[in-house]
Amino acid sequence: MKKSISIIITIFLGSLLVGCSKENQKNSTDYQVMKRAEATELLSVDISLATDTVSHTALYNTYEGLYRLGSSNEVIPAGATKLPQVSEDGRKYTIELNKKSKWSDDKPVTAKDYVFSWQRTIDPQTESQYAQLFSNIKNAKKIMTKELKPTELGIKAIDDYKLEIELESATPYFQNLLAFPNFFPQREDIVKKYGSEYATTSQKAVYNGAFTLTNYDASSGGATKWTYKKNQNYWDRSKVKLDKIENTVVKDAGTAFAMYESGKLDETYLLGEYVNQNKGEKEVITILKPSTYYLQFNMIDKDSFLSNKEVRQAMSSITNRKEIVENVLNNGSREAISFVPKGVYYNPDTGEDFSETYEPKMEYNVKNGVDTWNKVFNNQKMEIKLLIPDDDGIKKVAEYLQESGFTYQWNEILL
Structure with a gap:
């Protein structure tokens, strides 16, 4: 089995380890199986309801x-x-x-x-x-x-x-x-x-699509295992080289890396120190997958301080996105300067990237953030609870936000 990516993934810029398991080495000209890790559960394969990147990855593979x-x-x-x-x-x-x-x-x-x-x-x-x-x-x-x-x-x-x-x-x-x-x-x-x-x-x-979905059951929540099987009725099936893709949720990046090293996985994601450990390795592939991660504020309660626009602007100003992508994730992700990520939309006349021309850009400016916060609260401290999914990368970001001034409460709720 060649070392290549054979599925479409549309999430943030990320680093992947892609190799070939012992099982595939033995059957490289016969039945082709790829085993890969996902960081979070597969929540939905309903085309009308799917919203997250893992669900969209499944839809890209099983529908067209x-x-x-x-x-x-x-x-x-x-x-x-x-x-x-x-x-x-x-x-x-x-x-x-x-x-x-x-x-x-x-x-x-x-x-x-x-x-x-x-x-x-x-x-x-x-x-x-x-x-x-x-x-x-x-x-x-x-x-x-x-x-x-x-x-x-x-x-x-x-x-x-x-x-x-x-x-x-x-x-x-x-x-x-x-x-x-x-x-x-x-x-x-x-x-x-x-x-x-x-x-x-x-x-x-x-x-x-190119594959059908098997072994998937999310009737009581997100699925932790599922399989893509080559669709024999797909019109362009002669170009589909894999017979099966087995997906397993491995939430800890270290565990996923160990499984890859032992041959239990053909593909896994890399985060933090595992990116540094594997820099220069031919098996490491960095793929641009445009999307944006963001904090979604609970503003249902109009009396909540989070309903105040200046409070949200202050929190945005004190968030060092560059440090998050370079030191926390360290997987090739880029800091967001606008809600629309780089590499998605371009000016049809000039070719300029939309994110580069959009104003105002999100900038890290502690002084502006603190001044805006104090303007609203007069140096008062407020507690903020951040609900996050059970995802190793996002947990690391949440821990960083906590250390830099936010407090958070872990919960298996996807914002």
């Missing part, structure tokens, strides 16, 4: 949308045969579907599967946290506020293999959105068959 993104973020046809035909005003998209695309139960992927999926996600009853991504589609905002029905969303099936999408206004980045997992298709009959249990186990869903 109209398009995928190439190595330079270029849009590449996948479930579509070619790039969209766009009207002169930029508001109407006509897309021809790939007639070879099938579901794992051998049924064809049709335009109706996209229509149903998008309507389900935008439906307020679904309570999708990512419904706002559909905001530029005609009627989406009115559907989200219950002024219109989901069936009035600006997407329709012209026939089995042709989609028409209408936007509220021209949106230059819309094609890129179509490669995001929440825009992938869903089968109406399967969703209705399983109801509230849809996609809670691997058997209660069908897949149209």
Whole structure:
């Protein structure tokens, strides 16, 4: 088995160790198995409800949308045969579907599967946290506020293999959105068959991607083990070299590294001292995976001091992001200067990275932070509880924040 990454991961910039286990060395020309570690549980494989990076990794591997993104973020046809035909005003998209695309139960992927999926996600009853991504589609905002029905969303099936999408206004980045997992298709009959249990186990869903999901059960919470198995009904299966990918949650970076060293894993993540230990090793791969980690403040209680904008600005100013990425994570991550990470969006005319041109940028300035805090509290100290997931990297960041002035309470609640 060649030392390479064969799955799509979309999280922050990270370092991975990628090798070949003894099992694969023995069967390098036969059955191909990859064993890898994840730092956190797989919470959801429901296209309408998934929000975290591990869940999106699973969706990228087991489903396929109209398009995928190439190595330079270029849009590449996948479930579509070619790039969209766009009207002169930029508001109407006509897309021809790939007639070879099938579901794992051998049924064809049709335009109706996209229509149903998008309507389900935008439906307020679904309570999708990512419904706002559909905001530029005609009627989406009115559907989200219950002024219109989901069936009035600006997407329709012209026939089995042709989609028409209408936007509220021209949106230059819309094609890129179509490669995001929440825009992938869903089968109406399967969703209705399983109801509230849809996609809670691997058997209660069908897949149209390079792999199918097996050994997954999140009916009582997140799954700690799951497997991707080569989808024999995938239209482009001849290019899929792996037969199986076994995923195991290993929350401690040291334990994961030891498992890799002993041959129990073919891939693991690196954090902190393990990055320094392995610098220069040919098995270390650093991959840019754009996303942003951030503190989400509880502002439900309007009387809470966290509802004060200046308090949040003060906390932002005293957070040394550069020190966090260089000394705490030490895995190649970059400090955030805006909510949109580097390497995602570029000015189509100048080629400039959006994050470099956005103002105001987030900057580390202790004096400004302290002055702003004292302006509100007059030197008063306040206790802040930070709820974090059970993730080794995030726990290290939380510990750093505690030492630099924050207090936190560990809890298995993902913000």
